[in-house]
Amino acid sequence: MKLDFDFNKKLVMVTGGTKGIGRAVAELFLRHGARVIATYSKDHGAAQKMREESRHQDLCIVKCDVASYRDVEAFYGELDTRDDALSVLVNNAGTRKDCVLGMMKPRDWQSVIDVNLTGVYNMSKFAVLNMMRHRYGRIISITSAGRHLGFPGQTNYAASKAGMVAFTKCLARETAKRNITVNCVSPGFIDTGFIEDLPADLKKEYRKRIAMGRFGLMDEVAFVVLFLASEYASYITGSVYDVDGGL
């Protein structure tokens, strides 16, 4: 059997899909025949850059704050009006506000939880309703190795990412009989803007912890997402896939 990853105009939504891993995922789906909606919340520059560089007829870039229930509800309302079947949701939108707990402002705790965890609730809730109507769906959330490694300064981030895994396991149970699978992909240190701001000595130290001795590539994460979104991953649900080079 030769595998064919043609998504044949299926609708795929990637939150935070205009930069970093999200963009790599969105572009990989486009290359495999999907229609892609890439959302962003604040970075108009990245959205514009992707719009100009991609120019793909099946790419739609939409501003949507995943942390806002109303925004998300309105966003799905438009899909419902067109009766468009959402086949794949990739919960990728994420933020980091690192700070040791004793100095962490309530707003920095809350904003990370709001985007990383409440955003997954908002997006997945309406996705499930859409997918139930069309009797098919794949939900993939991008968590992080930070959820279990315990880096100082990341209590908010790690809690949100660990919560995402628990959320995934529960939702997978709820939707399994409806042909909707729910999984997580957990990248380690990936060469994105997300870790650009780390000090050089810290990056060196992190590299030493990776069995493969290097940071991962965005496409190396995207490939796993694409597989989980494909029909070949039909018997996988409630799982977490580590893509971390051996952490």
Next chain:
Amino acid sequence: MKKEEIRNLLIEIFKEIAPDEDFSGLDDAVSIKDQINFDSMDFLDIIMSLRRECAIKIPEEDYPNFVTVESSVQYIESRLNT
């Protein structure tokens, strides 16, 4: 869509969700949950199927209308007429 057609559609959806259940003795005035062993996801499935089949929107705040077959049919009929 007439009331009887809506009721038939509802029963068809029930059968699709619970193919082993017998719906012939269903009392339209009694709570569906008291007669059939539907769980919350089944209930949501019924509402999503009705949305699809009837091409209507069913806001979350209206879910409590789906208690009995009678109240469900009445609600769908009212949505189709608006």
